[in-house]
Amino acid sequence: MMDSVTLDKRREVRLDSQDIIRWKRPGRIEDHKAWTVDRSPSGYGFMSRIDEAPRVGDLIHVRRFDHDRWAAFEEPFKVARILPATDELVVVGCTVND
Numbered sequence: 438m439m440d441s442v443t444l445d446k447r448r449e450v451r452l453d454s455q456d457i458i459r460w461k462r463p464g465r466i467e468d469h470k471a472w473t474v475d476r477s478p479s480g481y482g483f484m485s486r487i488d489e490a491p492r493v494g495d496l497i498h499v500r501r502f503d504h505d506r507w508a509a510f511e512e513p514f515k516v517a518r519i520l521p522a523t524d525e526l527v528v529v530g531c532t533v534n535d
Contacts, residue, residue, distance in 0.1 A: 451475040451476065451477050451482070454473040454474065454475050454476040454481070454482075455472065455473065455474075456472070456473040456476070456481075456501050456502065457470065457471075457472060457473075457501070457502040458470075458471050458472070458473055458481070458483060458499050458500060458501050458502070459471070459499070459500045459502075459507065460483075460485075460491070460497045460498065460499045460500075460514075461497065461498050462491060462495055462496065462497055462498075463496055463497075463498060463513065469485065469486075469489050471483040471484055471485050471529070472484050474528060479532050479533050480514065480517070480530065480531050480532040480533060481499065481514065481530075481531055482528055482529065482530050482531075483528070483529050483531075484522060484526050484527070484528060484529075485526065485527055485528075485529050486525060486526060486527075487524075487525055487526065487527050490519060490527050490529055491516045491529060491531075492516065492519070493516050493517065493518060493519060494515070494516060495515070495516045496513040496514070496515055496516075496534055497513060497514050497515075497516060497531065498510070498513055498514075499513075499514055499531075510533075512533050512534060513534045514531040514532060514533060514534060515531060515532055515533075515534040516529060516530070516531045517530045517531060517532050518530040
């Protein structure tokens with residue numbers, strides 16, 4: 438896992454998360470599946486394929502699978518950072534866009 442001392446930029450406590458989410462950039466016809474690695478009151482960290490990953494600064498809409506349906510977050514998230522995880526995957530850190 439990430440070194441929480443050097444990489445933890447959020448002020449809230451992060452909780453482990455294994456949610457299935459879907460994300461897309463506003464105005465684009467796309468629908469990307471991802472798996473979260475952590476969450477906090479103001480954001481998510483999730484795994485994405487390198488070739489599909491958003492870029493730092495992108496706004497994204499996120500939906501989370503909640504038992505039997507997709508629940509959309511009302512506010513968009515802003516991509517704060519991208520960290521390499523493997524040759525094919527990155528960890529995307531995003532925050533609620535205020």
